[in-house]
Amino acid sequence: MPSTTELPKEMLAARAHGGSTEVHLDTIPLPEIGPVDVLIKVAAAGLALGVFANVKTQRYKHTPTVLGHEVAGTIVAIGADVSSASLGDRVRLHPNLSCRQCKFCVSDREQMCPDAAMMGFLGFGKGEQPLFEKYHNGGLAEYVKAPYWLIDTIPENVSFDVAAKVQDLACAVRALKCADLQPSSTVIVTAATGSMGVSTLKLAEFFPIGRLILVARSAERLREVQRLSKVPTEVIALDELGDWPVTNGLVRRLREIAPAGADAIIDYMPGAIGTDIWQVMVGLGYGGSLVHMGGNGTLLPLPVVALMVHCWKIVGTRGNTRSDTKFVLDKLSDGTLNADELPSHLVVPAGKNFTKRQSTIMTLHSIHDIDHASGIFYFVGGGQLQHQKGTEIVLIPQPNENDPNDPLNWPTWKRHAAFWSVLVFAGLANFCVTGLAPAFRPLGMQFHLTEFQLTWLISITSLGMILGCFTVAPFASKFGKRPVFLVSASVFFACNIWAASSKSYMSLLLARLFAIWSAGCSEPLSMDIVKDLFFLHERGIQSGVLGMAFILFSTLPPLVCGFLIETRGWPWYHWLVSIIAGVDLVCIIFFVPETRYKRNLHALDEAAVPVENVDVTPPSKEDLEPHMSHLEQQQAFGSVVAKSYMQQLKPWSGTDPDSLLYAFIRPYLFLAFPAMIWTILSFAIHVASFIVIVTITPIVLSNPPYLFTISQQ
CATH class of the missing domain: 1.20.1250.20 (MFS general substrate transporter like domains)
Structure with a gap:
């Protein structure tokens, strides 16, 4: 195993374990690379916040597994059959595993591969992906092993921190491509203050977008995000809106901004939020596209005839392709894309490695049990951090914007x-x-x-x-x-x-x-x-x-x-x-x-809006009556009703x-x-x-x- 220096025999890694709902920082053997592998010394790494839900529900088939699918670092060892990479190369890891043989993989659509999986995350396919069994460990460690075809060289002017963010940026590129935008399109972006929403905002100038409409809960965070845009942008802060019906709230605001409707909706609402999408869909114009990449598990009680009448397209997509990542890397290389202000999930910033002291602490506690105040080790959420009003002080811990009972x-x-x-x-x-x-x-x-x-x-x-x-x-x-x-x-x-x-x-x-x-x-x-x-x-x-x-x-x-x-x-x-x-x-x-208060110190709280029964026309009560019981049970964007004073007095x-x-x-x-x-x-x-x-x-x-x-x- 050729290497630049003498490598350690052990390393520290954050792992999910079978039968455990905790993430542990373990000391494990250094990965042994095969003939087609490279060993990367991790300089920056991150992960999607949905990982914690997967750990809690024990969805990982291969355990223990190292988490983290957003990785950048330096190659320190290469396999005997690797000729396209060299020791010392600065690279990012493309975590998407696929069969490399199906009709999707050979046509730059590998994210649609039936056996798709993601290193440090999950397998999405119908069966066991053989490569996932071998490469299921991610990069939230001191070193990570990967096959040579899953690495991208980082341009010299791109830092490791930014390179680790390429995954989110490339996913936003995939969503924008799926929207099939025409010149001067009006695009609505939901959960716009999260990492995917801000990535879309930063990339908007490279697509035929004439106007953006950003939807999220916090007006303050929206204003911070809006200043990053290079295309005309309007914002809708849900905490400044009244409740439904049409005469008030989100529906009315969307119709005021875009009377003819938007050309596309890029929906990043995650499954943990679980909202009714009808309030946003009312802003979709004729021939418009709804692109979803958030993992929202909410039912969509959509009359099929509405697709015909409005000529709508509904597209679901996940991950990204190599052409998407190349697009991002090219823009970063020529300096036309600045990702420094992008929110991230970074855990190990460039030049800052794990320490033995961290290992000692983490063997006694779950990551979720450690307060941010400990200063030892914690994950930073993927959205714009909340600050004390009128100051630069970051609020730690981050309050749950969607819960007035916090x-x-x-x-x-x-x-x-x-x-x-x-x-x-x-x-x-x-x-x-x-x-x-x-x-x-x-x-x-x-x-x-x-x-x-x-x-x-x-x-x-x-x-x-x-x-x-x-x-x-x-x-x-x-x-x-x-x-x-x-x-x-x-x-x-x-x-x-x-x-x-x-x-x-x-x-x-x-x-x-x-x-x-x-x-x-x-x-x-x-x-x-x-x-x-x-x-x-x-x-x-x-x-x-x-x-x-x-x-x-x-x-x-x-x-x-x-x-x-x-x-x-x-x-x-x-x-x-x-x-x-x-x-x-x-x-x-x-x-x-x-x-x-049971606080998830690492969760990203996104936009919220009260759920009501809203149709694109809007519908009559009779039309929606079959869906009423389901819709009434939905909590819009994860929002929680405030307890009354008498409820708070309960002992x-x-x-x-x-x-x-x-x-x-x-x-x-x-x-x-x-x-x-x-x-x-x-x-x-x-x-x-x-x-x-x-x-x-x-x-x-x-x-x-x-x-x-x-x-x-």
């Missing part, structure tokens, strides 16, 4: 109301631990207690805090944070009333234990709720506020409560906590909906498939990391020292020679 889409006041309600609860838990210390003298006299018994009134709450963290907080991962907060805050409120009414030492001791046991979960969950409610760039401030609150609620009680206990008696300390806890319980009930939001037992065990797994052990010990020493000081101070200062009063302690 906590990151809540109004700022609502997010802060929930955060501060939980913050006060967590602060009260610390307040309840230390505030009773100045009452040691009156308590000792009332209940005839020794100093050892008095110290237990503080120590028992520390035990309760530990129990709350490890025995109550894990329920939130299974049942949600809202029910845990509601139950914990209610028990905390009741136990403080119990403590204030206690007539014996043991009653007071147990009341304080159960109060802090119930509220102990508030510390870890309040930190977790910061992640639920705020973007990465906001979490620093909110975490700082939370940390300051913990400190103030721990250190101020002995100072403040000394005066209260001296003037009103020790029960009033717990009455004060009960009053504040009662008010905060009301706030939690009304201002803290469930913040747990229960269902359970998570996460194992409850594993939720209890998971915290102890961090002990495998020395850095975590050091952090835990240093924090524990700090807290223990503070508790010792708070506990001993009133005992020492109330006795000779100091004889401090309660308020002086």
Whole structure:
């Protein structure tokens, strides 16, 4: 195996495994190449976001398999029979496998081959593609093996990052060719802010297009995309439209822009979105073409007579051909096409390889389980990234534009109301631990207690805090944070009333234990709720506020409560906590909906529009009645109806498939990391020292020679 340098025996690769819904970063042997193969050192690689759905549904026949079908890099080894490539060549991988013999393959239509498959993706054909068995591994690795006929030389002026985007650009070329455009055509592009939509926009100048109409959800993202166009372009932002009927919304807007109808619709709506296409088809003119390349699984209740009356053509296509990729590479080479601003799925940017540190982390977690904030390894979605309004700050994680129930889409006041309600609860838990210390003298006299018994009134709450963290907080991962907060805050409120009414030492001791046991979960969950409610760039401030609150609620009680206990008696300390806890319980009930949200950190959220029953004429109710039940069940573009305020007040939001037992065990797994052990010990020493000081101070200062009063302690 001739090579430029000594090659490693192993490499890192992101793989899907049989029987697993996770993607793992594994250490695997370096691929062995055959006589007709080349070995490419990957410089840039990516994949379509539909891959994750395929992994979750375990659709891969050949497992484990390396993902990634958008690949560019350098040839580092070649097979004995390869004469058309040389070591050191900069190449991109054409991932489309085919039989190379059928009528489609020999006529530059290999994407239609019955045995078509795609490296790092799936086999689309009717049977097993022999080449797919051999070359099913993709390029999301340090090296990838491929047959020599599936490589294209990259022009010198084209970077690896851009070369990896050729796959999307070539697919857009295929869609435009299928539209059979005539001079000065008007073309509607759906999902226009995604990678395929933007690719079509960038290529429009090379086709007989007189005007583009871009349809997507976000007006802000559409404006960003529109500026890239070199042909006249109009945009329709669905989040600025009213609902159907024809007098309003998308149908009316399309008819205003193109009264005679468009010459073609390039539809990139993915299957995960699942929309009714009728609202867009109303804009298709006589003799127009509908080209679909999104994988949308929605039924199309189209009367066949409409095809005849309107002379429509409906074309489905997938992938691209070698002539499509050559078209793109030629345009990139002569500088007439600039793909630098194209959104991508890039995972390994040029010049930045996997590291062993990443491998260590990824063996413990699913890619989907790692938050973007980790900074270790994550996939970037294929659409235009969402930014904070009026700034260049990228929102991490990306909010789900199509779901108003996503906590990151809540109004700022609502997010802060929930955060501060939980913050006060967590602060009260610390307040309840230390505030009773100045009452040691009156308590000792009332209940005839020794100093050892008095110290237990503080120590028992520390035990309760530990129990709350490890025995109550894990329920939130299974049942949600809202029910845990509601139950914990209610028990905390009741136990403080119990403590204030206690007539014996043991009653007071147990009341304080159960109060802090119930509220102990508030510390870890309040930190977790910061992640639920705020973007990465906001979490620093909110975490700082939370940390300051913990400190103030721990250190101020002995100072403040000394005066209260001296003037009103020790029960009033717990009455004060009960009053504040009662008010905060009301706030939690009304201002803290469930913040747990199953977020796909790598999904691309595209345009959305409410689904209604729209026909190209439009149809009468009688015409569509057979399809009504189906259409009414469709969610347009993946949009979700916002929960009403009363629905958000429900204490229960269902359970998570996460194992409850594993939720209890998971915290102890961090002990495998020395850095975590050091952090835990240093924090524990700090807290223990503070508790010792708070506990001993009133005992020492109330006795000779100091004889401090309660308020002086």
